[in-house]
Amino acid sequence: MYDFLIIGGGVVGTFIARELSHYEGKTLLLEKESDLSQVQTTHNSALVHPPAMIPPEKGELKSRLARQGNEIYQTVAAKFDVPVNKGGAFLIAKNEAEIETLLEIEKAARERGIDEVRYLSKEELLAKEPNLNDEIAAGLEMPSGMSADTSVLTKKIAANAVKNGAEIVTGEKVRSIEFADDVFTVKTESGKSYQSRYVLNAAGAHNETIARMIEEDPPYRMRPHRGEYMVLDASEKNFMRHIIYPLPSKKGKGILIIPQPDGTTRLGPTSTYQESVDDTPLTEEGAQEIRSEIASLAKNVPFDKVYREYSGVRSSINQDDFYIRASKEYPSFIHVAGIDSPGVTSSPAIAKYVVEEIIIPQEPLQKKGNVYLYDTE
Template identity: 55%
Template sequence: MIDFLIIGGGVVGSALVRELSHYQGRTVLLEKGRKLSGVQSTHNSALVHPPAMMPPAKGKLKAELGRHGSRIHLTLADRFDVPVFQNGAIVTARTDEEIKALAALKKQSEKESIHTLTLLSKEAMLEREPNLNPELKGGLFMPEAMSADTALLTDRLAANARRNGAEIHTGMEVADLRSTGSAFEVETTSGRVFHSRFVINAAGAASASIASMIEEHVPFETVPRRGEYMVLGKQASGYINHIIYPPPTSKTKGVLIIPQPDGTIRLGPTDTKQESFQHALPTEQGMEQIRREIDLLAADIPYELTERLYAGIRSSITDPDFYIRPSATYPRLIHLAGLDSPGVTASPAVASYVLHEIIRRIEPVHRKTNPDLFGY
């Protein structure tokens, strides 16, 4: 009998299997793809957002877990030797009103004990980033922002879980999930059946599909949204030396300039509602939107260095906050949904939250003696 079975091997599922592997019990992760983090976790910005860009107004759990996760990522990147780009971010302003909004964001952040932000005049900002659009009025520097190799991070989290005895199976797509009364049966498309006391649905874009296998009514409503990206090759390294945000809005973080640890620069994402979770391909309209919005941020962008385009589907839901709750019918079935931005940032904190705020409220869980926390 398995104690904890996790469905989904993205960065959230991998953080969960690592977290639970440090505790007594048999832990298993099932991933339908041939490798981990092959869908949402590696088709995004690879961005660890700074705390000020995750305010409580955008969701209580998003703020709490995003801010906690941002701090944890620093330790994980260091101990797991994950490459990061760590020059911080500049949130830009185009108008005097937007300058006032950045000043208000700084003031509000200080009320929330974030004292690391620096307002930049136009001159100070252009001294840091001479290739920004000279029409910009100024900016707000956030030193905590970074981008990270999320594929490698996921692999290292999983490797640590294996060192602590967890089992990770790829190529295992779930076909059915049913209750036996005292436990769950998880059947894969290959016909293999796993028996587990707890099931954690961390299937990302497929979370509603998994929930529908067992729930009479899926307790969250999914909204598939497509994010598209353009990637400038390594020859563009140094063109921009910080992560660049557009002026913040209440709806979206907008299209960003995101230097990566490997020297490439990601431009994006767009945010477009679509009908299905099944397909996400870059579109001409999406690329036009990226160019249009990036041109407002920077001058003479070397688009000729574009090496690839890609798109990913966000596992958004109608609720603006994360959905992390046990099933009302089956308390040992835990659903994770709506872990779109800042899902990557929050992932290690989500794992801790599931263990301490949900599982431990159901039954005691005991830490192993001297688990290997960072070996891989």
């Protein structure tokens, strides 16, 4: 019998396992793939967004947890020796008409107490990044933006959870969930059965599928969006040193230039709604959109050095904000749903939120007397 069973071994589920492993009780994480972080966690932008890019109008909870998550990463990444690119980020006004919006974003950030933002003129930007498009007008500097190796991150977090007593089982796809006598029975396609007092649904794009195994009418619907990317070879690591954002639109944060810790540079993502939560096709339309949008941000783009293209599915739902709540039907079934962008950024703060604001109000937890905060062996 387990106290907590987490479904989903991406960065969010793994951070939750680590957080729970610091408390008394038995914690188990089940992941359907053969290894952790094989789906959404490693098929995204690998971004730790600066807080100015996630204002409350994108979702109150998203904004709050992204800001907290960014702060936590400054310590966690170093303590776990996770490869990061801490070059910071620029938000770009492509022309004079966009400067007013840029200044509004700067003002709103400062009103929220985000003092890191700094207005840069065209000349200042080009001095720092000579390959920016000559037509750009101005920008905001946001030093706390960074990218991280999310695969290494997830494995280090998982190792710490195991060090503190959690169990992690991969290759176990959940087939059914039943509830009787205050206990969930989770059955997998391998024929195994696990019992737990709590179930935490951190299944990403499969959140609704898992929820429907226990709830008659889940409180959200998946609205998956496909994001396509191009990746420049590490030989072009000096093409751009900062993360480059265009001004955000109704579709999202837009198509970015994202230098990675390994020297490669990700260009993307697109954002295309699709019905499937599994299919991740690469399309010529996506490639053309990336090329066009990146060309509006930068010159001398070495598209001939694109060595890889990939696509991922964001676990968006029919609500603007994250949905992190206890089930109305089964309070010990916890939804951790709609964790699209800024999911990686928010993940350590999501874990704390789940434990401190969802579980502990239901059932006080006791911290372990000897907790390994960052040990992995």
